[in-house]
Amino acid sequence: MWMNAEATGAETKNVLVSGGTGFVGKALVRKLITSGKRVTLLSRDEERARRTFNYKIEAVRFEATGKEEPERAVIRAVSECDAVINLAGEPISDRRWTLPRRARILQSRVNGTRQLVRAIQRADKKPRVLISTSAVGYYGTSETITFDEDTHPAGNDFLAAVAIAWEAAAQDAGVRTVINRFGIVLGPDGGALSKMLPLFNLFVGGPIGSGNQWISWIHLADLTELIMRELDSDNFSGVYNATAPHPVRFGAFCDALAKALRRPNWLPVPSLALQLILGEAAELVLKGQRVLPKRLLENGFKFQFEDVQPALEDIVASWKSPARQG
Ligand SMILES: NC(=O)c1ccc[n+]([C@@H]2O[C@H](COP(=O)([O-])OP(=O)(O)OC[C@H]3O[C@@H](n4cnc5c(N)ncnc54)[C@H](OP(=O)(O)O)[C@@H]3O)[C@@H](O)[C@H]2O)c1
Known part of the structure; x- marks a missing residue:
């Protein structure tokens, strides 16, 4: 059985993060610092x-190659840390899923995670925990089913296949392993909302597709707080849905966003237009899944933002704040 680090006073001091320069990583690394x-x-x-962190962090070169052996510098960095957080991956929602992009989306995650697991296996001194990432895309999509960590089997589309392989790659590190299946992460400076906020603010946003698709979301502040807890509390082990307790349908999400911005929720964006622009990546916004954080709630995790309206009010307030604009 894992000892509780908080109880033993074994607080994490040195943290190694892959993908720490991204939307989630930047917020997390600032919190760690x-x-x-x-x-x-x-x-x-x-x-x-x-440079991104004003030279307050160290950095080691890391490529998500399919090589058997990790670079010596990576094994050394793993030996010197107490915890590894794995966030890296080729962006999913930016462009069309051409065949080469599909390969990069899959390989950047699976190869990168395998390299980290191998580095942990080879390290002289092992970290106490590996916190790896996955996504609610694991479950596939549905307008009617509610998913939690007990739901089997996984979905059978491309994103589900990526999540399955990504999670499998994180096994066998031989240390406490946590896998967070992220919902859509909401924050002011990146992710899905950063594309929607300017459109809604200019009165041109609105529900995309039918508006009935589910959005399982999490506020960035709750996600980074969750990862901080997982670092030090050995009560966290295995797979968690990192989603707020109250998912919403996309139409209700757009209403909440328009209300937070004090703007009307305008005409729906037709799915065909979106499919022409994004190809299969349009699935991310046209189809969704209703996912509940059953294991986090059982573990006593307290969300600061359980409902989408206060979450969006909070994000819009910091998006509009003069400090951010300036
Ligand atoms: N944001 C969401 O709503 C959401 C939802 C579900 C799952 N996730 C997953 O959570 C993780 C973090 O999300 P995020 O929004 O922070 O992602 P992000 O902003 O796209 O950043 C991911 C980081 O991964 C590294 N990266 C990008 N392309 C790569 C490639 N081809 N090979 C290796 N590394 C690459 C980059 O770091 P360097 O340039 O420093 O190498 C980048 O900063 C991602 O794996 C994402 O799939 C995010």
Whole structure:
């Protein structure tokens, strides 16, 4: 049985993060730095990574190759840390899923995760925990089914296949392993909302497709808080749906966003237009899934944002804040 790190006083001091320069990673790394952790990033561009955090972190070069053996520098970085957080992956929603992009979406996650697991296996001194990422796409899509961690089997579309392979790659590190299936992460400076906020603010946003598709979302502040807890509390182990307790249909989500921005919720964006622009990536916004964080609630995790309206009010307030604009 895992000992509780909080109870034994074995607090995490050195944290290694892959994909720490992205939307979630930036917020998480800032929180880690503020709480006094020493952070090392694994990045495809170490200098850019150091610059992003005003040289308050270390960085080591990391490519998600299919090579058997991880680079020595990566094994050394793993040996020197107490915890590994794995966030890296080729962006999913930006462009069309051409065949080469599908390969990059899959391989950047699976190869990168395998390299990290191998580095942990090879390390002289092992970290206490690996916190790896997956997505609610694991479950496939449905307008009628509610999914939790007990739902079997997984979905059978491309994103489900990516999530299954990504999770499988994180097994066998030989240390406590946590896998977070992220819902759509909501924050002011990136992710899905950063594309919607300017459109809604200019009165041209509206529900995409029928509006009946489910959005299982999580506020960025809750997600980073969750990962901080998982670092130090050995009560967390295995797979968690990292989603707020109250998912919403997309139409209701758009109403809440329009209300938060004090704007009308305008005409629906037709699905055909979206499919022409995004190809299969349009699935991300046209289809969804209703996912509940059953294991987080059982574990006593307290969400700061359980409902979408206060979550969006909070994000819109910081999106509009003069400090951010300036
Ligand atoms: N945001 C969401 O709503 C959401 C939802 C579900 C799951 N997720 C997953 O959560 C993770 C973090 O999300 P995010 O929104 O922060 O992602 P992001 O902003 O796209 O950042 C991901 C990071 O991964 C690294 N990366 C990008 N392309 C790569 C490639 N081809 N090979 C290796 N590394 C690559 C980059 O770091 P370097 O440039 O420093 O190498 C980048 O900063 C991702 O894996 C994403 O799939 C996110």
